[in-house]
Amino acid sequence: MSQARAAEKLAPRGMARARVAAWRAAGERVVLANGVFDLLHVGHARYLGAARALGTRLVVAVNGDRSAAAHKGAGRPVMGARDRALLVAALGAVDLVVLFDEPTVDALLAELTPAVHAKGTDYRPDTVPERATVASFGGVTAIAGDPKEHASREIVERVRRLHGGA
Secondary structure: OOHHHHHHOEOOHHHHHHHHHHHHHOOOOEEEEEEOOOOOOHHHHHHHHHHHOOOOEEEEEEEOHHHHHHHHOOOOOOOOHHHHHHHHHOOOOOOEEEEEOOOOOHHHHHHHOOOEEEEOOOOOHHHOOOHHHHHHOOOEEEEOOOOOOOOHHHHHHHHHHHOOOO
């Protein structure tokens, strides 16, 4: 996918609200997945592919740099928010990407009201922090993807070891 086509999938929140509302009005089942997506890897691709299979449109909320750093710790994210968003947007399963900087995706979920909120297999439905928000508008919380055997933090540590801890 071209960089221009991927960039077309990036949307500010207002535009995302309008697109999701139009999709819903057309009978589409909208799924929202979220994450930092620092150092995109096969686990991310599998998670997003499985999330897409839960509906007909996939919106991916990508943590902005401040919230990514708060979740991941010092030295993270490795890549800036726009670059991470463009990589996610380049995946064929993804219809729309929205950046957010809050500690959780609750506010964006409440704004977009997707039919499904998909989280990775490092969660169970009862441990998803945003499950009450999703339930409040009649949405479903689902777990998607393969077992969590891939992690960006492991890739970062492997690179650090290969380069003498630098």
